[in-house]
Amino acid sequence: MRLLHTSIAFLLAGSISAMSSPVVAQPKARVWTVPEAGALPRDAHGMQVREGRDLVTATYAHIGPNVADAAKRYAGNNLACANCHLQAGTKKFGLPLFGLWGDFPQYSARIGAAISIEDRINSCMTRSMNGRPMPADAPEMQAIVSYVKFLSTGVAPDRRLPGMGAGHMRELKRAADPKRGERVYAHACAACHNTDGSGIRNSAPNTDLGYLMPPLWGADSFNDGAGMARLINVANFVHFNMPHGTDYLNPQLSVENAWDVAAYVVSQPRPHKVGLSKDFPDLLLKPVDAAYGPYADKFSARQHKYGPFAPIRAAITKLKREEKTKPHQ
Ligand code: HEC
Ligand code: HEC
Numbered sequence: 001m002r003l004l005h006t007s008i009a010f011l012l013a014g015s016i017s018a019m020s021s022p023v024v025a026q027p028k029a030r031v032w033t034v035p036e037a038g039a040l041p042r043d044a045h046g047m048q049v050r051e052g053r054d055l056v057t058a059t060y061a062h063i064g065p066n067v068a069d070a071a072k073r074y075a076g077n078n079l080a081c082a083n084c085h086l087q088a089g090t091k092k093f094g095l096p097l098f099g100l101w102g103d104f105p106q107y108s109a110r111i112g113a114a115i116s117i118e119d120r121i122n123s124c125m126t127r128s129m130n131g132r133p134m135p136a137d138a139p140e141m142q143a144i145v146s147y148v149k150f151l152s153t154g155v156a157p158d159r160r161l162p163g164m165g166a167g168h169m170r171e172l173k174r175a176a177d178p179k180r181g182e183r184v185y186a187h188a189c190a191a192c193h194n195t196d197g198s199g200i201r202n203s204a205p206n207t208d209l210g211y212l213m214p215p216l217w218g219a220d221s222f223n224d225g226a227g228m229a230r231l232i233n234v235a236n237f238v239h240f241n242m243p244h245g246t247d248y249l250n251p252q253l254s255v256e257n258a259w260d261v262a263a264y265v266v267s268q269p270r271p272h273k274v275g276l277s278k279d280f281p282d283l284l285l286k287p288v289d290a291a292y293g294p295y296a297d298k299f300s301a302r303q304h305k306y307g308p309f310a311p312i313r314a315a316i317t318k319l320k321r322e323e324k325t326k327p328h329q
Helices: 002-013 044-057 059-063 117-126 138-149 177-186 231-243 257-267 303-308 310-325
Strands: 106-107 114-115 211-213
Touching: 044 059, 044 106, 044 138, 044 303, 059 117, 114 117, 117 138, 257 303, 303 310
Parallel strands: none
Antiparallel strands: 106 114
């Protein structure tokens, strides 16, 4: 398997001259060698990791709002974690769950305290999945944690891998434009995500509660406190991963179209999470694209939502410097 991946990486690198020399280990491989859950022994640990993977790829079927056992209805929508954490969390710049075990516990600016991996998962549970937190000792939580840990097998804990997150394309000097984005949506997204953003449900004979194409807004989507409700996340995710099947090495949408279509997506209605004003207790650490106040700076909520962000970052940097030189009371 390692050999296969290495040669794919090699081909993607597209270097003709290098192809005549022997293939050696690729420290900066363009694709990752991801451990395969299906290859684990079928013992208790192997079964728990598999269950975790199923919970990520078919979340709605096990802990969704329509499952038979009401006690298991943790998620509030019928999305799957893997609708955003692509390829079961193993895709470079597809919001991977791969290789992040060593990052936890970590400081969360959103909470203003150190959080565990369970806390981080629950953060997606209550925002991306618009649901309620799972107890740390729930078998479903433990299975997801086992799977995330398994995905970090052999990854050095002290290093954040290139390929994490959703990527960083260049930003626009102007505000992203939802009107222009609406036109991009019509020709590049609507065929799959539906004209009203509500996606396409699985249908007979494959009725398993989930989506063939997940919704991007509306009642069954992620809520307004989710990471995916922030422009910079959506724009990069879409640029490097959409239309579905797109790889970061070969984006389909132009940078400009990705920003504008993302603006259109974040301009649409979605469930509201109460208490958002309490997020990011240190306002200087609030992401510049958080669409909800309060803010440390004087920029409008509209500029925080659509950009441009460079002037906001400059103001925050200045405020941080002033904060440092302020005498302690
Ligand atoms: C609607 C999209 C979406 C869904 C669905 C979703 N997430 Fe996320 N998740 C995100 C985004 C976006 C981030 C990064 C947020 C940020 O850093 O601003 C993230 C971050 C994470 C992280 C931290 C990753 C890191 O690099 O540190 C974990 C762990 C995680 N999610 C787990 C889950 C699990 C488990 C589920 C299902 C129960 C889930 N997520 C469902 C969008 C989603
Ligand atoms: C060929 C069909 C297709 C097209 C075209 C497409 N998508 Fe997707 N999109 C998907 C699928 C399928 C997923 C879920 C991925 C998975 O589960 O592996 C997805 C996931 C997403 C997600 C994260 C999940 C969620 O529910 O929010 C976003 C955001 C998104 N797409 C935005 C877009 C945008 C914007 C466009 C247009 C530029 C677009 N997509 C074009 C099929 C498509």
